[in-house]
Amino acid sequence: MTEPVRTCVGCRRRADKSTLIRIVRTGADLELDLRQRSPGRGAYLHRELGCLDQAIKKRALGRALRADGIGPDQQAALRTAFEALLG
Numbered sequence: 001m002t003e004p005v006r007t008c009v010g011c012r013r014r015a016d017k018s019t020l021i022r023i024v025r026t027g028a029d030l031e032l033d034l035r036q037r038s039p040g041r042g043a044y045l046h047r048e049l050g051c052l053d054q055a056i057k058k059r060a061l062g063r064a065l066r067a068d069g070i071g072p073d074q075q076a077a078l079r080t081a082f083e084a085l086l087g
């Protein structure tokens with residue numbers, strides 16, 4: 001069995017799924033899906049703030065999650081959670 005591979009929505013490089021962070025949209029909110037099991041549309045990012053910032057700047061996150069209305073508050077909350085995760 002080979003490791004599943006996903007594309008990081010920030011830098012567009014491919015990586016093993018297990019090394020990426022899954023972001024999932026639950027209703028209007030974005031959450032870090034640490035167990036990679038939540039239902040719904042997900043997007044994958046490297047464990048790097050730079051990738052999250054690129055994804056937000058390029059609106060790639062909204063596209064991947066079909067959440068065009070991702071507002072600044074939701075982005076800020078996601079970034080805070082992401083930062084906390086990275087330590």
Ligand SMILES: [Zn+2]
Nearest residue numbers: 008011046051
């Ligand atoms: Zn990346």
